[in-house]
Amino acid sequence: MAFDSSNETSTPGFGSTPAPSSTTSQSSLGPAFCFGKPASGTNYFKPTTNLFGSSFAKVTPHDANTLFAMATATYNNVFANSYEDKERALRYFIQAGTLGHVEAQCKVGDLYKEGYSTPQNYGLAIEWYTKAAANGSTAAMLNLGIMSEEGLGRLFKDYTGAYVYYLQAAEREDAEAIYRLGRLYHTGMGVLTDLVRARTYYERAAKQGHVLSSYNAGCMYQFGLGDATTSLFTAPKIDYNKALIYYMQAAKEDYPDALCNVGYLYEKGHGVKLSFEQALHYYQRGAEKGSHQAHQNLGELYLDGKGTSIDLDKAYYHFDVAHKGGITESQEYMNVVQERRRKEKYPVLPGYDTHNSNNNNNINYITRAEHQRIVKEKDENIATLMEQMKMQQAQIDSLMKKLFPA
Template identity: 30%
Template sequence: MALFDLFRRRAAPPPPDPMELALAAFQRGDYAEALNLWEPLARAGDARAQSNIGACFAEGMGVERNPALALTWLTLAAEAGYPAGQRNLAALYLQGGGDAVEADPAHAAALYRQAAEQGDAQAQDMLSWMLLEGEVIPSDPEEAHRWALAAAEAGIASSMTRMGMLYHHALGVERDVAEAARWWRRGAGHGDADGQAMLGAAYVLGAGVEADPVTALAWLLRAQAGGSGLAQPFLGPARARLDDAGRAEAARRAALPLEEEGA
């Protein structure tokens, strides 16, 4: 028993993981501490730390915004093949960074594709959007659908809403208003304001779901509060179909926590 106690006293716990400590600091808003922990990792070649530092300089989190330093760190992470680094560098090139970083949307699209092909869901979402818009790279609705589906299944709400748009407008898929409403419901339930607006519109029009003005107005009010401009054209028609009690019920539902809406 004494030998066991001696062994137990000598068994030291493993040292804390600096990356985990940094992420915990970042999540509680202590960006300066996160940067202090990431810096030695980044200088030692850790692509994840390089990407995180670059993102902080790009967004001005814990440090003054510095596109030039963001470019340096994100390029290192991207060239190491780290998907989030490629995606963060793509975002920097998409918007540009003053004199330090000239906007290069075509290069951004290429970086998003590199990250998307490695399974980065946020990059898949952005690549899907770019393929649908067709302003930077040629429009390809079928490929846009493929990437949107991958991102949506990974939990990206904006891609869920985009899937609804693709089915509603028959872009890359056959038109299916019920499938569109199903995807809008998923996007709405995950908090996407545009998805909430389109689900509300579906309930106004009875497109893919049974018309229900109270449910319609509840989703449209929630979408409007979330900043979606897509809700505005449908608010008047939804209100016009309801009496004061119906409008009050819709407002009550719109104020509930999202999980209580029954999405």
């Protein structure tokens, strides 16, 4: 707002009363907010330390947009870490919301839900979200759906209520709401399970770049779920090509399980040319981003030497991480690695029957060097014995010639 210094004494500050003026009336100026230096000779402002500092007198603004701008500036100020600054931002948002500012109403709901500068209060959050939703806020509709689904501010989880709110937000093409509708149909929460609708919603949200929707759509195509033509008498229609397309959309955003599943398709040659090297690459990326299944699959490649050389140490490491992440089968693979390590370091003594259960409690292992020494010694003994047998045979032949001359 341009500031006219000639009318400075007639412009009210925050909560101040207009100074008498013989030239300009307050009604002709309308409500104004002075952000500049106060006029000399007035005492309507106390000395200020910052733009929205607490040194101002009581604030009684009248413009919702200005209040919202002030609230947003205070809220986003990286230096406004004090309780007073946070409380001021909340107060401005409430004032703007009270004056009908829809985005401010939704923001107040967020702050009460988060417990920002105020005790967490789900009841007030729902109240403000409801005001914003009634005024057309898509974000408020989504948040009401989330709170219903999670049972926040309610005695029980309300999946039916969540469905209604998600549907309202989805009609406004909100990607998160569309995804959550798909998930409700996928799991049968609040609605009858309908995999066809679930896949339809996942694909619809995936077109807007929703990562989880892309991943879930990929899973449904990989396992043949959600196809309208599938019946009890027909096999699921698996489409690895579409599964790969959706997985790649999520993989571009480094979604861990999508990276893992792309690696799986390369390892098995589903929808792509089989490539253990590519499988290793995507498994490594998925493991780096936190996919425990990717760790498991990496361990198997290192164990078998597929796409890389055999490395029992790396295999054991990845199996261990996967096992700690909840993949139970990893323990069996860890046992296999330990057994292979033991056999390489301690070969079984010659003649030992590994299938004899009587030996299970008395396994005698030797070092590889000792094993090689024994084998060499045995070979030398056999060679010496053969030489002795040749000499004995020569002696027998000589004796026979003497006894039975030709």
